Amino acid sequence: xxxxxxxxxxxxxxxxxxxxxxxxxxxxxxxxxxxxxxxxxxxxxxxxxxxxxxxxxxxxxxxxxxxxxxxxxxxxxxxxxxxxxxxxxxxxxxxxxxxxxxxxxxxxxxx
Amino acid sequence: xxxxxxxxxxxxxxxxxxxxxxxxxxxxxxxxxxxxxxxxxxxxxxxxxxxxxxxxxxxxxxxxxxxxxxxxxxxxxxxxxxxxxxxxxxxxxxxxxxxxxxxxxxxxxxxx
Numbered sequence: 001x002x003x004x005x006x007x008x009x010x011x012x013x014x015x016x017x018x019x020x021x022x023x024x025x026x027x028x029x030x031x032x033x034x035x036x037x038x039x040x041x042x043x044x045x046x047x048x049x050x051x052x053x054x055x056x057x058x059x060x061x062x063x064x065x066x067x068x069x070x071x072x073x074x075x076x077x078x079x080x081x082x083x084x085x086x087x088x089x090x091x092x093x094x095x096x097x098x099x100x101x102x103x104x105x106x107x108x109x110x111x
Numbered sequence: 112x113x114x115x116x117x118x119x120x121x122x123x124x125x126x127x128x129x130x131x132x133x134x135x136x137x138x139x140x141x142x143x144x145x146x147x148x149x150x151x152x153x154x155x156x157x158x159x160x161x162x163x164x165x166x167x168x169x170x171x172x173x174x175x176x177x178x179x180x181x182x183x184x185x186x187x188x189x190x191x192x193x194x195x196x197x198x199x200x201x202x203x204x205x206x207x208x209x210x211x212x213x214x215x216x217x218x219x220x221x222x223x
Contacts, residue, residue, distance in 0.1 A: 032210040040160035041113070044154075072157050089154065093210055098144065098167050099203075102152035 001011040012108045019077040021105045023090035035075045037086045085109050115215035123221045129190040132218045136204030143185040177203040197222045
């Protein structure tokens with residue numbers, strides 16, 4: 001079926017440490033993946049994306065890794081800051097059609 | 112460039128009523144998608160409009176409908192509201208042919 005799931009619903013990290021948020025997807029035909037960050041009371045905010053012909057993409061303090069063999073996506077956040085506290089969603093799509101979202105991982109930063 | 116805007120931000124309705132939510136996409140974006148977000152079901156796709164035509168539809172009952180105007184602004188309507196319709200309704204816009212969707216702040220609907 002179509003579903004994008006996340007391995008952990010919550011993740012707590014120390015400020016300054018690196019965070020890794022994981023996501024498993026089920027549709028092997030998906031060709032585009034996005035990570036969104038949603039802070040309380042706000043809509044999802046685009047973080048980074050990756051196409052299926054890539055296995056890694058880097059942004060500012062964030063890296064997305066795609067493993068098509070095991071249908072796994074991860075978001076790495078370097079030097080996690082208090083402002084990174086949010087719920088992170090992965091989403092998949094094929095051919096610019098609708099996005100299918102995972103359930104989200106709540107990232108908490110400990111001082 | 113202004114982001115996606117949604118009005119109203121908050122709504123309280125009673126069962127059986129209907130509601131209309133509005134979304135203004137980013138300038139130049141002709142595709143508008145609507146999502147329902149609840150704690151139990153997460154983010155679920157409602158429908159997508161492009162050039163005033165519904166291009167994609169999710170698995171929601173016919174009480175949920177939408178439309179898009181010639182200026183790309185979109186509205187969604189929910190008739191005969193049920194308690195389970197309480198949710199955050201999110202609108203997202205995207206450029207034609209580009210996968211990335213940009214979200215508005217959402218409309219939080221509470222049905223009593």
